[in-house]
Amino acid sequence: MRKKTFAAAVLLAATAGLALSACGSGSDSTAPVTAVSQESDSGKAATVLDQPFAKPDLVLTDTHGKKYDLRKETQGHPTLLYFGYTHCPDICPTTMSNIAVAKKALPKAEQDDLRVVFVTTDPGRDTSTELGKWLKGIDPQFIGLTGDFATIQAGARSVGISVEPTTKDKNGKLVSVHGTQVMAFSPKTNGGYVLYGENATVDDYTKDLPKLVKGANP
Amino acid sequence: MNRPVTRRSALVSTAAALAGVLALAGCSDSGSGSGSGSSKPELSVSGSYMPQPVSADMAAGFLTITNKGGAKEELTSVTSEAAGQVTMHSTTGGTMREQTSFAIPAHGQLVFKSGGNHLMFERLKRQPKQGQTVTVKLTFATSGPLTVEMPVKSATYNPSTGH
Numbered sequence: 001m002r003k004k005t006f007a008a009a010v011l012l013a014a015t016a017g018l019a020l021s022a023c024g025s026g027s028d029s030t031a032p033v034t035a036v037s038q039e040s041d042s043g044k045a046a047t048v049l050d051q052p053f054a055k056p057d058l059v060l061t062d063t064h065g066k067k068y069d070l071r072k073e074t075q076g077h078p079t080l081l082y083f084g085y086t087h088c089p090d091i092c093p094t095t096m097s098n099i100a101v102a103k104k105a106l107p108k109a110e111q112d113d114l115r116v117v118f119v120t121t122d123p124g125r126d127t128s129t130e131l132g133k134w135l136k137g138i139d140p141q142f143i144g145l146t147g148d149f150a151t152i153q154a155g156a157r158s159v160g161i162s163v164e165p166t167t168k169d170k171n172g173k174l175v176s177v178h179g180t181q182v183m184a185f186s187p188k189t190n191g192g193y194v195l196y197g198e199n200a201t202v203d204d205y206t207k208d209l210p211k212l213v214k215g216a217n218p
Numbered sequence: 219m220n221r222p223v224t225r226r227s228a229l230v231s232t233a234a235a236l237a238g239v240l241a242l243a244g245c246s247d248s249g250s251g252s253g254s255g256s257s258k259p260e261l262s263v264s265g266s267y268m269p270q271p272v273s274a275d276m277a278a279g280f281l282t283i284t285n286k287g288g289a290k291e292e293l294t295s296v297t298s299e300a301a302g303q304v305t306m307h308s309t310t311g312g313t314m315r316e317q318t319s320f321a322i323p324a325h326g327q328l329v330f331k332s333g334g335n336h337l338m339f340e341r342l343k344r345q346p347k348q349g350q351t352v353t354v355k356l357t358f359a360t361s362g363p364l365t366v367e368m369p370v371k372s373a374t375y376n377p378s379t380g381h
Contacts, residue, residue, distance in 0.1 A: 086272075087276065088276075088314075089271070089276050089277055089278035089336060089338045089339070090278040090309075090332055090333070090336045091332070091333060093269070093271065093272050093278075093373065094269060094332060094373070094374065097269075097272075097373035097374050098374050101373075101374050133273070134272055134273065137272040137273050138272055138373075164313075169315070173315065173316040174316060175313060175314065175315050175316075176313070176314045177313045177314070180333075198332075198333050199333065201374075201376045201379060202374040202376070203379065
């Protein structure tokens with residue numbers, strides 16, 4: 001029984017692999033190249049960076065329409081930073097929901113100490129109100145930021161994350177891009193020292209958050 | 219819900235799907251006379267689910283379409299009475315692109331999975347909740363349409379861990 005299951009799984013995996021490689025064959029030229037995006041295949045969700053990133057110097061608008069200085073507001077707090085957009089059915093809500101569920105396993109004081117910051121890459125559609133409505137459906141403590149796209153793109157780039165504006169192709173179909181990485185910043189050094197790819201599960205975050213809120217390596 | 223049971227039932231359903239395909243191949247024998255190497259596409263759907271969305275504005279859907287037949291097929295549209303619109307998207311290197319059709323190779327699969335190709339449901343009549351199902355109709359270039367009862371899973375559901 002066990003052997004048969006295994007064989008079936010291998011077969012499935014092999015087929016899936018073929019399907020994937022077939023789909024992926026056209027992506028080589030369009031894949032954004034970032035220095036940090038290749039690490040997520042190692043099997044472990046978290047990548048501890050040898051060289052931490054400084055927190056992006058971003059001053060944007062929060063979901064209450066107020067000015068939000070990322071460095072000032074999150075200084076000394078464990079912080080998770082993600083660049084995404086709300087008109088995104090797949091990775092963006094999954095990533096935020098994974099963090100929201102994992103966060104609930106922390107003691108209350110640590111939940112309140114943690115800053116989870118979602119920066120939109122689609123500020124044209126994601127107004128303060130829209131962002132607020134969307135994040136409230138995930139976790140009302142999450143912080144949503146919007147503002148000028150060029151500012152947001154530069155902020156993302158400063159931590160090695162590539163984001164592009166939503167555009168229309170020649171057939172008028174929308175083409176959207178989002179960063180898939182979540183960066184964790186230490187409450188001790190304020191440096192971005194751990195990176196998660198889109199494959200990080202709720203279990204990965206649940207296991208790692210207790211360490212991240214203390215600035216320890218997962 | 220313990221794992222072994224889930225796994226066994228998955229095996230059983232795979233076997234059932236296989237049997238279904240064999241039965242289909244049997245039926246088509248009179249036409250093509252080629253058995254499992256049928257010159258027609260033979261489609262089955264597995265692993266469908268929708269993560270519970272944040273709101274009724276938008277949801278994702280995932281599934282795998284397997285073609286055991288000897289001819290290629292094309293998924294040309296996806297509709298659901300639960301949504302104002304369902305569109306198909308590919309993801310390559312973090313770029314989402316709406317597609318008007320997807321190929322399903324002969325003896326191959328079309329996979330919609332998180333982080334890859336996905337179905338996008340917009341303007342849902344109500345926010346789908348975990349435990350419900352959403353009826354989805356798949357339309358193909360040559361084969362007849364297939365109807366899938368897509369289960370709504372938790373917002374953090376991961377098919378590889380099963381929770």
